[in-house]
Amino acid sequence: MAALDYESINENVKKAQYAVRGELYLRASELQKEGKKIIFTNVGNPHALGQKPLTFPRQVVALCQAPFLLDDPNVGLIFPADAIARAKYYLGLTSGGLGAYSDSRGLPGIRKEVAEFIEKRDGYPSDPELIYLTDGASKGVMQILQTIIRGQGDGILVPVPQYPLYSAAITLFGGSLVPYYLEETANWGLDIQNLRESVAESRARGITVRAMVIINPGNPTGQCLSVANLKEILKFCNQEKLVLLGDEVYQQNVYQDERPFISARKVLMDMGPPISKEVQLVSFHTVSKGYWGECGQRGGYLEMTNIPPQTVDEIYKVASISLSPNVPGQIFMGVMVNPPKPGDISYDRFARESKGILGSLRKRAQIMTDGFNSCRNVVCNFTEGAMYSFPQVRLPPKAIEAAKKAGKVPDVFYCLRLLEATGISTVPGSGFGQKDGVFHLRTTILPAEEDMPAIMSSFKKFNDEFMEQYEDNRGYSRM
Amino acid sequence: MAALDYESINENVKKAQYAVRGELYLRASELQKEGKKIIFTNVGNPHALGQKPLTFPRQVVALCQAPFLLDDPNVGLIFPADAIARAKYYLGLTSGGLGAYSDSRGLPGIRKEVAEFIEKRDGYPSDPELIYLTDGASKGVMQILQTIIRGQGDGILVPVPQYPLYSAAITLFGGSLVPYYLEETANWGLDIQNLRESVAESRARGITVRAMVIINPGNPTGQCLSVANLKEILKFCNQEKLVLLGDEVYQQNVYQDERPFISARKVLMDMGPPISKEVQLVSFHTVSKGYWGECGQRGGYLEMTNIPPQTVDEIYKVASISLSPNVPGQIFMGVMVNPPKPGDISYDRFARESKGILGSLRKRAQIMTDGFNSCRNVVCNFTEGAMYSFPQVRLPPKAIEAAKKAGKVPDVFYCLRLLEATGISTVPGSGFGQKDGVFHLRTTILPAEEDMPAIMSSFKKFNDEFMEQYEDNRGYSRM
Numbered sequence: 001m002a003a004l005d006y007e008s009i010n011e012n013v014k015k016a017q018y019a020v021r022g023e024l025y026l027r028a029s030e031l032q033k034e035g036k037k038i039i040f041t042n043v044g045n046p047h048a049l050g051q052k053p054l055t056f057p058r059q060v061v062a063l064c065q066a067p068f069l070l071d072d073p074n075v076g077l078i079f080p081a082d083a084i085a086r087a088k089y090y091l092g093l094t095s096g097g098l099g100a101y102s103d104s105r106g107l108p109g110i111r112k113e114v115a116e117f118i119e120k121r122d123g124y125p126s127d128p129e130l131i132y133l134t135d136g137a138s139k140g141v142m143q144i145l146q147t148i149i150r151g152q153g154d155g156i157l158v159p160v161p162q163y164p165l166y167s168a169a170i171t172l173f174g175g176s177l178v179p180y181y182l183e184e185t186a187n188w189g190l191d192i193q194n195l196r197e198s199v200a201e202s203r204a205r206g207i208t209v210r211a212m213v214i215i216n217p218g219n220p221t222g223q224c225l226s227v228a229n230l231k232e233i234l235k236f237c238n239q240e241k242l243v244l245l246g247d248e249v250y251q252q253n254v255y256q257d258e259r260p261f262i263s264a265r266k267v268l269m270d271m272g273p274p275i276s277k278e279v280q281l282v283s284f285h286t287v288s289k290g291y292w293g294e295c296g297q298r299g300g301y302l303e304m305t306n307i308p309p310q311t312v313d314e315i316y317k318v319a320s321i322s323l324s325p326n327v328p329g330q331i332f333m334g335v336m337v338n339p340p341k342p343g344d345i346s347y348d349r350f351a352r353e354s355k356g357i358l359g360s361l362r363k364r365a366q367i368m369t370d371g372f373n374s375c376r377n378v379v380c381n382f383t384e385g386a387m388y389s390f391p392q393v394r395l396p397p398k399a400i401e402a403a404k405k406a407g408k409v410p411d412v413f414y415c416l417r418l419l420e421a422t423g424i425s426t427v428p429g430s431g432f433g434q435k436d437g438v439f440h441l442r443t444t445i446l447p448a449e450e451d452m453p454a455i456m457s458s459f460k461k462f463n464d465e466f467m468e469q470y471e472d473n474r475g476y477s478r479m
Numbered sequence: 480m481a482a483l484d485y486e487s488i489n490e491n492v493k494k495a496q497y498a499v500r501g502e503l504y505l506r507a508s509e510l511q512k513e514g515k516k517i518i519f520t521n522v523g524n525p526h527a528l529g530q531k532p533l534t535f536p537r538q539v540v541a542l543c544q545a546p547f548l549l550d551d552p553n554v555g556l557i558f559p560a561d562a563i564a565r566a567k568y569y570l571g572l573t574s575g576g577l578g579a580y581s582d583s584r585g586l587p588g589i590r591k592e593v594a595e596f597i598e599k600r601d602g603y604p605s606d607p608e609l610i611y612l613t614d615g616a617s618k619g620v621m622q623i624l625q626t627i628i629r630g631q632g633d634g635i636l637v638p639v640p641q642y643p644l645y646s647a648a649i650t651l652f653g654g655s656l657v658p659y660y661l662e663e664t665a666n667w668g669l670d671i672q673n674l675r676e677s678v679a680e681s682r683a684r685g686i687t688v689r690a691m692v693i694i695n696p697g698n699p700t701g702q703c704l705s706v707a708n709l710k711e712i713l714k715f716c717n718q719e720k721l722v723l724l725g726d727e728v729y730q731q732n733v734y735q736d737e738r739p740f741i742s743a744r745k746v747l748m749d750m751g752p753p754i755s756k757e758v759q760l761v762s763f764h765t766v767s768k769g770y771w772g773e774c775g776q777r778g779g780y781l782e783m784t785n786i787p788p789q790t791v792d793e794i795y796k797v798a799s800i801s802l803s804p805n806v807p808g809q810i811f812m813g814v815m816v817n818p819p820k821p822g823d824i825s826y827d828r829f830a831r832e833s834k835g836i837l838g839s840l841r842k843r844a845q846i847m848t849d850g851f852n853s854c855r856n857v858v859c860n861f862t863e864g865a866m867y868s869f870p871q872v873r874l875p876p877k878a879i880e881a882a883k884k885a886g887k888v889p890d891v892f893y894c895l896r897l898l899e900a901t902g903i904s905t906v907p908g909s910g911f912g913q914k915d916g917v918f919h920l921r922t923t924i925l926p927a928e929e930d931m932p933a934i935m936s937s938f939k940k941f942n943d944e945f946m947e948q949y950e951d952n953r954g955y956s957r958m
Contacts, residue, residue: 003627003689003722004759006789010629013793021583021799029582043802047575055547062545065807066537069557077553094775096526101767101774103508104500135614135777138801146651148482150489168800172625210482243482280483288580295580296573296806298614310485314492320500321647322617323522326805327775328544 016171018164019431024415028425039455041443042425044219044387046293046357049446054292054353056083056346057335061328063087064098082345090331098327104320106133106301107327110334114301117337122266130304130312133333135325136295137249137286140302142169144245144282147315148211149175155202157195157212157242160433161390161440163219167433178202178209179433184392187381188221190214192232199240211243212236217250217261217385220432220442222365224259224384230267238279246283249300250386252290255362259384265305281305287332289387291357299329299336361387364445364452371456375463383445390429390442393463399470411439414466421462424455495650497643498910503894507904518934520922521904523698523866525772525836528925533771533832535562535825536814540807542566543577561824569810577806583799585612585780586806589813593780596816601745609783609791612812614804615774616728616765619781621648623761626794627690627722628654634681636674636691636721640869640911640919642698657681657688658912663871666860667700669693671711678719690722691715696729696740696864699911699921701844703738703863709746717758725762728779729865731769734841738863744784760784766811768866770836778808778815840866843924843931850935854942866923869908872942874918878949890918893945900941903934 001008025042032038040048047053059079062069064087069075075084091097093109105111111128118126134140142165148154149170155178158166162179170177180198182188199209214233216225225233237244246264254261265283269276287299304312339354340347365383372380372391380391395403395410403413411428418441419425429440447455480487504521511517519527526532538558543566548554554563570576572588584590590607597605613619621644627633628649634657637645641658649656659677661667678688693712695704704712716723725743733740744762748755766778783791798804818833819826844862851859851870859870874882874889882892890907897920898904908919926934 002720002759003633004761004786004790006787006793008689009626009790009793013626013797016797016800018796018800021796021802043580045575045580047578048580049575051575051578053576053578058545058547062541062548065544066541068534068537069541072557074553074556077556078548078551096524096528096530096775097532098775099526099530099532099773101522101524101527135805136802142801147488147492154482165800172797172800210487241481280481282483294578296575296577296803298803298805307483308485311483311488314485314488317497317500318492318495318651321495321497321644321651322621323500323615324775324777326614326777326808328807329805 012172012174016168017431018168019427020164022427022431023412024419024425024427027416028419031419031423036423038423038425039447040425041447042427044289044444044446045295046387046446047295049444050448051293051357051446052353053294054350056340056350057292057294057332059083060086060090060335061331064090064331065328067091067097080345082340086335090334094327098331100327101324102327102330104322104324105316106325106330110330111301113334113338114303118265118303122263122269124266124269126303130307132302132315132319133325133330134300134302135298135329136288137247137284137300137302138165139298139325140284140300141165141245141247143315143318144302145169145175146173147311147318148243149173152176153207155207155209157198157209159190159213159215159218161220161429162213162432163215163247164431166213176202176207178207181435182218182221182223184381188218188223190225190229190233192236195236209240209242211245213245213247214264215247216264217253219247219250219386220388220390220427222381222383222386222388222390224254224256224261226259227262227267230262230264231271234264234268234271234275234279238275243280243282246281248283249286249289251285252358253361253387254385255365256382256384261385265303268305277306279305280307282307287329287336290336291354291361292332292336294332297329297332298326299332301333360449361445364447364449365389367452367456368443368445371459375460377467378463387444387446388442389445390432390440392438392440395439396467396471398472399466402470411441414439415441417466418459418462421465422458424459491651491653495647496910497647498906499643501906501910502891503898503904503906506895507898510898510902515902517902517904518926519904520926521906523768523923523925524774525866525925526774528923529927530772530836530925531832532773533829535819535829536771536773536811538562539565539569539814540810543569543810544807546570546576559824561819565814569813573806577810579806580803581806581809583801583803584795585804585809589809592813592817593782597744597782601742601748603745603748605782609786611781611794611798612804612809613779613781614777614808615767616726616763616779616781617644618777618804619763619779620644620724620726622794622797623724623781624648624654625652626790626797628652631655632686634686634688636677636688638669638692638694638697640699640908640913641692642694642726643910645692646912655681655686657686660914661697661700661702663860667697667702669704669708669712671715674715688719688721690724692724692726693743694726695743696732698726698729698865699867699869699906701860701862701865701867701869703733703735703740705738706741706746709741709743710750713743713747713750713754713758717754722759722761725760727762728765728768730764731837732840732866733864734844735861735863740864744782747784757785759786761786766808766815769815770833771811771815773811776808776811777805778811780812839928840924843926843928844868846931846935847922847924850938854939856946857942862924866925867921868924869911869919869921871917871919875946875950877951878945881949890920893918894920896945897938897941900944901937903938
C-alpha cells in the first residue's frame with residue numbers, strides 16, 4: 001500500500017472535521033455549478049456577499065504593489081496624497097517591497113503600529129517584540145496550539161458551541177478537546193462551575209487541561225463577554241495554570257451598547273499584580289472581520305502576554321520555517337490599526353464607508369434575529385456581536401426519524417433541505433457542538449441589507465412547509 | 480508550571496531546526512541594528528537584494544487590489560490595456576475580489592491556468608482538480624508531510640545536503656528523517672545504491688520509509704537532475720511504494736544548457752504504464768523563485784499525480800481549516816503560468832525584464848563559483864540551477880579546535896567569523912547536513928551583479944586571513 005492511499009494516511013488528518021466548509025458547503029458548490037443561485041451564509045466572507053472594500057487601504061496596498069506608480073506624474077490624478085504618503089511609508093519599512101520575505105514575525109514597523117493600537121485600546125503599553133503578524137488569525141491559533149499540544153493527554157478547553165477551527169486543529173495536532181458548555185438560556189453566558197466540572201472530569205480521564213479558548217464576541221453564538229465574566233475566567237486560568245487563548249477577531253463587530261468589547265488583556269491588566277503578571281495569554285486579531293472583511297488577504301496578528309522569552313523564541317523559530325507571513329496582508333494590518341485620522345484627506349470617506357458597513361450590520365443582526373424568532377419552532381438570541389445568528393430549531397420527532405432513515409444527523413438533514421429549497425447555505429449546529437437533543441444552524445448576517453427581508457421570508461416559508469410535513473397533531477400544535 | 484513555559488511545550492517544536500533563519504541570521508540582524516552593513520545571502524530573497532519586480536504582474540495585481548481604478552477615466556494613462564484586461568479577467572473569476580476567501584484549493588480559473596501551463600510544459604494533460612494553490616510552496620510541502628506522517632515509525636527520505644524545511648517539518652510532525660547522501664565529487668549526483676542502503680538501514684531500525692523528497696534543481700547544491708537519474712528514482716519509488724515529493728521551485732532557474740529542467744511528472748508519463756499510473760507524486764512550485772522572486776506574496780501550488788480521490792478530498796479538508804490561500808498570491812501564480820505573449824502590449828517589456836534577470840543570474844552563478852574556486856582551501860561545484868553556491872571549505876585542525884573551544888560547530892564558527900569580518904550573512908553547511916568531517920557554507924547568488932566582484936574579493940580576503948591564523952606549517956601548505 002502506498003503512503004497516500006486513504007487507508008494509510010495520518011489518522012488525525014482523517015478525524016479532523018471542519019463543518020464550515022463541510023458537507024453543506026460541498027453540496028452548495030455542486031448546486032451552484034448546476035446553475036442554482038446559492039446564498040453562501042456558511043462562512044463569514046463579507047466581500048463574497050457584496051460588501052465593498054474600504055477604499056483607503058486598497059489604495060495604499062495597490063501603490064505598494066506597483067511602486068513604479070509613485071514616480072508617475074499622473075499618479076496624483078487617481079490616488080489621494082495621504083494614500084501615496086502611506087504607501088511610501090510602508091515601502092520604507094521593507095527591504096525590497098512586497099516581493100521580499102519580511103522577518104518571520106512580520107515587519108517591525110507594522111508590529112510597532114499594532115502595539116500602539118493595543119496601547120490606545122487598552123490603556124496599557126504593549127511590546128512589539130511580543131506581537132507576531134500571521135497569515136490570518138487561524139494561522140496564529142494553529143501555531144500556538146501546536147506549541148502547547150504534546151499528545152492526547154493534553155486537553156484544551158473549548159466553548160461549545162465553538163468555531164470548528166479549534167476542534168479541527170486540536171485533532172490535527174493529536175490533543176484532546178475538553179468542552180465547556182455555553183448556556184443558551186442565559187444568552188450564551190459562561191458558567192464557571194461548569195468549567196470546573198469539565199476540568200475535573202477530564203482529569204479523571206487522565207487528561208491535563210493546559211489551555212482555554214474564549215471567542216469574544218462569540219462565534220457562532222454572538223454574545224459579548226462581560227468584564228465580570230472575563231475576570232472569573234482569568235482567575236480560573238490562574239488557579240489552574242491554563243494559557244488563555246483570546247480569539248478577539250470580532251472586536252469591531254458589536255451591535256449593542258450595553259456590553260462593548262473589552263479585551264482579555266485589558267481586564268487582566270486592570271486586575272493588577274500578582275495575577276496580571278502570571279496568566280499566560282495569547283490574543284488573536286485579523287483583517288478578515290470588522291468592517292474590513294478582507295478575508296482573502298490573510299492578515300492577522302497574535303500578541304503574547306506573560307509568555308517566557310525562551311518560548312517566544314521557539315514560536316519565532318517555528319514561524320521562520322514558513323519564512324514570512326504574506327507582506328500585503330501585513331500592510332492591511334498596519335492600515336487597520338492605524339486608519340486615517342480626522343483632518344487627513346481620506347478621513348471623511350473612510351469614516352463614511354466604515355460607519356455605513358457597521359450600521360448596516362447592526363440592522364441586519366436585528367432583522368435576522370427577529371425573522372428567526374417569528375417562526376414558532378425557532379428561538380434565537382440577539383447577535384450582540386460577531387457576524388452570525390445561531391438559532392435553535394425545534395425539530396419534530398418525525399423529522400428526526402426521517403433524518404435517521406436518510407442516514408443524516410437531524411440538523412444536517414434540516415439544513416440540506418433548506419439549501420435545496422431556498423439556496424441558503426448554512427452550517428448545521430452539530431458542526432459547532434450543541435447539547436444532546438437540541439438542534440441549531442449557523443448563518444452569517446452578511447447578505448445585503450436590502451436582500452435580508454426576502455431571505456428571511458424564504459426561510460420562514462421553507463420552515464413552515466418543513467414543519468407542515470413532519471409535525472404530528474398539526475391542528476393542536478398550531479394553536 | 481504553565482503550558483507555555485519552555486520546559487512544558489511540545490518537544491517537537493523545540494527540536495525543529497531551521498538554520499536559514501537560525502543563529503547566523505539572528506546575529507546578522509543584531510549587527511544590522513548596530514549599524515553594520517549586512518549582505519543577506521542566507522535566504523533566496525531576490526527583491527531584498529535589489530532585484531526589481533516584473534512590471535506586468537504588479538500592474539495586474541495593483542488593479543485587482545483597487546478595482547475602483549477600472550472605472551477611472553485616467554486609468555489608461557498609467558496602466559497598459561492588457562494589464563487592465565487581465566485584472567478584469569481575474570476579478571471575474573472571484574466572487575468578491577481579493578477580499579473574499581476563495582475556495583480552499585484556490586480559484587478554479589487559476590487552477591485551470593496552472594493545468595494548461597503544466598500540459599504545455601510536459602506534453603501531458605493535467606487536471607485542475609488535482610492542483611491546489613498554496614501560500615508558497617512551503618505550505619504545500621507541510622500539508623503533504625502532515626498527511627503522510629503518522630509517527631516516529633514513518634520515515635521520509637531526504638537528500639543530504641537538504642533544504643531544512645524538510646528536516647524541520649518532519650520533526651514538527653513527529654516523523655523520522657532518513658538521509659540519502661548526494662555525491663559532491665559527482666557534481667551532487669544521486670546514487671541509487673546509496674538510496675537502497677538508506678532504506679534498508681532504517682528498516683532495520685524499525686522505520687518504514689513512506690516518501691522520498693527530491694529538490695530539482697537542487698537547494699543548496701544547485702545540480703539539475705538528469706532524465707536517467709529521474710527514471711531511476713521513479714523506479715525505486717515504485718518498487719518501494721514511496722510517494723515522491725518533487726520540489727521543483729527552481730525550475731526556471733537553470734544556468735547551463737546541457738541539463739535543462741525536466742519535471743518528475745514528465746519523466747513518469749514518458750515511462751508509460753504501468754508505472755506512470757502507479758507512482759504517487761506530488762510536485763511543488765512557487766512565485767518566490769524563478770525570475771519572479773515574489774517571495775513576500777506567498778503564492779504556490781501543488782499538483783497531485785496518482786493520488787486516490789479520497790486522499791485528495793482529505794487534503795482539501797485540511798486546507799479548508801485555513802480557509803483559503805491568500806488571493807493576491809493566487810493572481811501572481813496565474814500571471815506566472817500565463818505570462819504576456821508575443822503580440823501583447825506588455826510582451827516586449829516582460830520579455831526584456833525576465834531575460835535580463837535570468838541572464839544576470841547566470842553570470843553571477845559563474846562569478847561566484849569562480850571566486851570560491853580561486854581560494855586554495857575551497858572547492859565549489861558550478862551552480863547549474865537554483866539560486867545558491869554551496870562551496871566546501873577545508874578547515875585546518877587548529878580552526879576546528881578553536882571552534883570547539885568556542886562551543887561552536889566548525890562551519891558555524893567560520894561563518895560567524897565571515898559575518899563579523901565582511902557582513903556576508905551565509906548559512907553553515909551543518910544546517911543542511913553534510914558528511915562527517917567536511918564543511919560547507921551556502922550563499923545565494925543574488926547580490927547585484929555589479930557588487931559581486933567586491934563581495935567575492937572580500938570573501939577571499941577574509942578566508943586568506945582566517946587560514947593564515949589557523950593553518951599549521953604555513954610555509955609548507957602555501958607551496
